[in-house]
Amino acid sequence: MTETALAATARPWRDAAAQPFISIRNITKRFGDFTAVNNVSLDIHRGELFCLLGGSGCGKSTLLRMLAGFETPSSGQILIDGQDMAGVPADKRPTNMMFQSYALFPHMSVEKNVAYGLLREGKSKAEAYARVAEMLKLVKLEPMAKRKPHQLSGGQRQRVALARALIKQPKLLLLDEPLGALDKKLREETQFELIRIQESLGVTFIVVTHDQDEAMTLATRIGVMTDGIIKQIGEPREIYETPNSRFVADFIGSVNLFEGRTGDSAEGRLRIETEDLGPVSANLPADQPPATGQQVWLALRPERVALSRAAPANAANVVPGVVEDVGYIGHMSSFRVRLANGRILRATQSSRLQDEDPISWDEPVFASWSPAAVRVLSE
Amino acid sequence: MSALSESRLWRGTTWALGRLGLSGRTLVIAVPMLWLLVFFLVPFIVLGRISLAEAIIARPPYTPLWERGPDGTLEIIASLENYRLVMGDTLYRNAYLSSIRIAVISTIFALLIGYPIAYFIARSPEPRRSILLLMVILPFWTSFLLRVYAWMGFLRRDGVINNMLMSLGIIDQPLVMMQTDFAVYIGIVYTYLPFMILPLYANLVKLDDALLEAAGDLGASPMVTFFTVTLPLSLPGIVAGSMLVFIPAIGEYVIPALLGGPDTLMIGRVLWDEFFSSRDWPVASAVAIIMLVLVVAPIMWLQSVQNRQELD
Numbered sequence: 001m002t003e004t005a006l007a008a009t010a011r012p013w014r015d016a017a018a019q020p021f022i023s024i025r026n027i028t029k030r031f032g033d034f035t036a037v038n039n040v041s042l043d044i045h046r047g048e049l050f051c052l053l054g055g056s057g058c059g060k061s062t063l064l065r066m067l068a069g070f071e072t073p074s075s076g077q078i079l080i081d082g083q084d085m086a087g088v089p090a091d092k093r094p095t096n097m098m099f100q101s102y103a104l105f106p107h108m109s110v111e112k113n114v115a116y117g118l119l120r121e122g123k124s125k126a127e128a129y130a131r132v133a134e135m136l137k138l139v140k141l142e143p144m145a146k147r148k149p150h151q152l153s154g155g156q157r158q159r160v161a162l163a164r165a166l167i168k169q170p171k172l173l174l175l176d177e178p179l180g181a182l183d184k185k186l187r188e189e190t191q192f193e194l195i196r197i198q199e200s201l202g203v204t205f206i207v208v209t210h211d212q213d214e215a216m217t218l219a220t221r222i223g224v225m226t227d228g229i230i231k232q233i234g235e236p237r238e239i240y241e242t243p244n245s246r247f248v249a250d251f252i253g254s255v256n257l258f259e260g261r262t263g264d265s266a267e268g269r270l271r272i273e274t275e276d277l278g279p280v281s282a283n284l285p286a287d288q289p290p291a292t293g294q295q296v297w298l299a300l301r302p303e304r305v306a307l308s309r310a311a312p313a314n315a316a317n318v319v320p321g322v323v324e325d326v327g328y329i330g331h332m333s334s335f336r337v338r339l340a341n342g343r344i345l346r347a348t349q350s351s352r353l354q355d356e357d358p359i360s361w362d363e364p365v366f367a368s369w370s371p372a373a374v375r376v377l378s379e
Numbered sequence: 380m381s382a383l384s385e386s387r388l389w390r391g392t393t394w395a396l397g398r399l400g401l402s403g404r405t406l407v408i409a410v411p412m413l414w415l416l417v418f419f420l421v422p423f424i425v426l427g428r429i430s431l432a433e434a435i436i437a438r439p440p441y442t443p444l445w446e447r448g449p450d451g452t453l454e455i456i457a458s459l460e461n462y463r464l465v466m467g468d469t470l471y472r473n474a475y476l477s478s479i480r481i482a483v484i485s486t487i488f489a490l491l492i493g494y495p496i497a498y499f500i501a502r503s504p505e506p507r508r509s510i511l512l513l514m515v516i517l518p519f520w521t522s523f524l525l526r527v528y529a530w531m532g533f534l535r536r537d538g539v540i541n542n543m544l545m546s547l548g549i550i551d552q553p554l555v556m557m558q559t560d561f562a563v564y565i566g567i568v569y570t571y572l573p574f575m576i577l578p579l580y581a582n583l584v585k586l587d588d589a590l591l592e593a594a595g596d597l598g599a600s601p602m603v604t605f606f607t608v609t610l611p612l613s614l615p616g617i618v619a620g621s622m623l624v625f626i627p628a629i630g631e632y633v634i635p636a637l638l639g640g641p642d643t644l645m646i647g648r649v650l651w652d653e654f655f656s657s658r659d660w661p662v663a664s665a666v667a668i669i670m671l672v673l674v675v676a677p678i679m680w681l682q683s684v685q686n687r688q689e690l691d
Binding site for chain 1: 587589590592593594595596597598599600603607608611612
């Protein structure tokens, strides 16, 4: 009982009765004939770090810009903290944005950039600069206060942009590809830095990104977007383990997808006839079991596929094949196994499992997986 | 290029030039340097030399710089008398002041009119921008003189403007516009407006939209955004445009001569009178050199200010 209560406060989106902080209702944005955002509805709760994830042109930035007030929705409604944002210009919204290009004012020093928002609020200079000093401390940039943006490194600029966006203590911070311009190592450090700052200030973040690793690391929940619609909303684990479509399964991580037709079901198991793998036994999907004879797709994560030289006993699903390619990555190896009909099955094995005599090129192997590893998708 | 740079002829030539202390870089700079030397520095020195002489009725109409004395010694004849005269005489001083005033006011008006135009063009969608820019440059296809004459047709007592206002019944007496300072301002602002618009446009078109959005996002109204972001960032364009209007305006001769009245005093006219009516070349030269100093000094000051800003 206490455990569920705890879970509900930490994860308010699991509680159907919780009042969302931001409500996006049937938002559509058209540019001429092009529909950038198509009838999107989304609820985001206070204190969330929500990631909008998608490829370029999927509409994620347009959605963010509508929240900031830079674009007007063609139809639909945006509520922030219960207040309808229709007709509220960007400078009157309780949101702040961190731009992809950072958009630092090149003619102002770091502290002037950060103070800009406070001075527009009518704060006195003394008060504003005291707050600026605090904020620069939070992002560890105190020694850079008097510098101009062009005298800073990419990572420092990113932190100035963050400080400037946070100084007005917005109810909602919008971040457009916040880590996009940083190199890989700096990006990984900054991800955790962002989470630290977000948790210490308790501001609600909406992050737009095309980088699935970034989304998985940062987000409390992810919305996967494509072609102007949100395909799936869920916690990182849900999105990864139980994708609701081939698009989401393929977009997040790597996956084996096979086409098949549903057969009989018994004892919580569903039989699926496939051309590539033969009959496959899968766990019956809890949400909506597909009707018999329906076309479905199987999603199988490579790390859920075990490889062995001998046929495993009692395995629910086994297929023979030949190792065509091995990629040794260090902590794991990735295998491409050619099946009897020529299709490729990808599998990864942790290095821990194959200390002695690892499986190598051209070896005949058996690939096996449990029914729980199979995700049945109807679209 | 690489084939050229590796050829024997090329290497031989660069080696020979190198022996003379000439590299490719010096040669490239040599062309503009030579141009400035022949068409700017030499005439300037000649002018300076004439300004130190005295007017005489002769050909050329000024005293030589040196003379052989009766005892065979070389006498240099130079005096700053002309400068003393020009600076001491209220006529010249008024002409300078009036030129500066007219140039400053014209520049301000050109800026006030040109800025919105440049801003509008820079914010227009791409294909329309080129057309609008073309329209700004289009008047240059017609002779400058012709365009000033055209303004006379507008501003005359029985010109287009007066006829129109009279026929609309807004006025019953024709307005006196020709031969006033007003007409001179119109002429100068009209003529030099493109010189204001083009550098401003070149500056404003580079302005990143995201900066304006960022300012709005941080709570600045469009007006505040303009004064805190757009205007400071366009300062180099404002300076360049103002210089391009102010400098030719201060020495303007044709426009005040055609549109201005007898009491429109501008240094260009005084210069013309000294050279051609009074045939007093030395005084005219002194007038010209003082004007040059008046124009160049503020430019150099502005340049140094800009350099210092860039170093920050």
